[in-house]
Amino acid sequence: MKKADVGNLIEFRDGLQGIVEKVNENSVIVDLTYMENYRDLDLEEKTVVNHKNYKIIATSHK
Template identity: 45%
Template sequence: MKTARAKIGDQIISQNKIKGIVTKINENSVIIDILENNSDLEFPNNKTVISHKHYELSKEQALLH
């Protein structure tokens, strides 16, 4: 699912259909503020960690890169 690595402020979509804005970049993952959660998962603090292997840039964001 990987195309390009996200940068801070980029909008990404995970394999689990979680859409969010990147707030921090780690070596193997990113931390996002969740904008839209189309999965069965719940996130009480509205943030999650997603591996670089398990997301892609949103279509709108990919056009900007």
Template identity: 45%
Template sequence: MNIAEVNDQIRSNKGIIGLVEKVYENSVMIKIHINPTDIFYENNVTVINHKNYEVIKKAALQL
């Protein structure tokens, strides 16, 4: 399992694509960029379990 880090771009098992804002022990909080589902997220933020996403783009190094 590849656990995401802050500013990584991820895709959930449901197809939601977003940017990781915070990493928790068992999940990540993301700001949603693309939502192909019928689910409405009022604040464009959701929490996804580590088992239910894949990292599609790692964050650039911050100096």
């Protein structure tokens, strides 16, 4: 399992995408405002995702 780095674009839970802002031991903190339909989804700006529950879409998306 490859862990994401800060700035990576990841995808998780039914196609949600976000930019990794912080990498913790067991999870990453993700900024969801990257998605164009972010406001329509009524989500918080950031969320925590376990390393087991995402895939890296693009690297170094700073």
